[in-house]
Amino acid sequence: MVVVRRAALEIRREEDMVRVRRSVRQWADELGFGLVDQTKLVTAASELSRNALVHGGGGTVVFEALEDGPRRGLRLTFTDEGPGIPDVELALSDGYTTGSGLGFGLGGAKRLVNEFSIESRRGAGTRVVMTRWK
């Protein structure tokens, strides 16, 4: 598998999320994803960037266009230096929130992509990596 293109965006303010969504749509479109897949990717990215902003105090997202033989994919990595997620399993369960949300963001994002992983420790920030293949 090779990374054919890479870029990064900051997520510091609400406006940044608009930019992240717009870029994800553009990258997905350029990689040949159809409308449904684009919408899924944009929505998942929206969830993770808001988590990075709201729960993680801001962070970054790295975009990577992937090629694996004939397959093409988009990998997005969200990183923040926030308080971390003490219990990842719990955070992933639907309806669990420590804020005022619905608590469907993490689990929902996971269901919208093909590969999904969370690395997080209390006090050490959070990194979420997700990939969708075409």
Next chain:
Amino acid sequence: MANGRLAQVLERHRAQLSSDWIREQTADGVLRDTRIDEAELRGQCDEFLALLVRATLEGGTNVSGPAFAPVRDMLERMARWRGERGFTPSQTALFVLSLKKPIFSRIRVDFEREPGALFQEIWRATELIDSLALLTTEAFQRGREAVIARQQAEMLELSTPVVKLWEGILALPLIGTLDSARTQTVMETLLQRVVETGSEIVIIDITGVPTVDTLVAQHLLKTVSAARLMGVECIISGVRPQIAQTIVHLGVALSDVITKANLADAFKLALSKRGMGIGARTGGV
């Protein structure tokens, strides 16, 4: 200092450079459709050249150094100003880029007998102008983003119209991002207006909302239940197939809410509901 030579060229030929530069910018009609008149342009050019001469005398061609701070400030202002008046990025960058040719001509004349120096100074001038053009483009970009962010904020706050479709049936065509901190307040204000008109059914059309994630869904759900408490029934329209599929995967239950793919279907449903509503009420008397 070798640095000083380019600065001297700029200083010595300032007046000539200014008029050549303005001619460059107005010649090929690039700025034709833009709202800038010649006096305004001349003012900007003279101011910029004065700042540039001082900056290069003090700081050579290091555009990120302290000597160039006034130049950077001016480019920032100019780029934002042009961005807000609808100049394209290339029309904005042209301001700086079109200075290249006039400077090159002056250097050629001044260093006619020194080919080594001629090359050296042309090279310096190229570097200088290109880095200034890059600064301009970046500033333009920042300006555009500020404008877009403002428009988006304004859109939701100001221009969500309340459209009366039929007696007792209103439509709220939402346009823009629906996930800002203000969204809930905006929605409640809109609902208040709906209630004031004495309507019973409101169709919230999300065709103009590009992304429906959990927060947007939450806003919609809250709005629907707030409306219920006020005695108003909501139908959500504009739920395109790709959005419907995505919501299913998100897992957010919109099952309590009536959703339709488009406004026409929602309106049809509203009409029939309204018919039933009237019937039921008459029956109940």
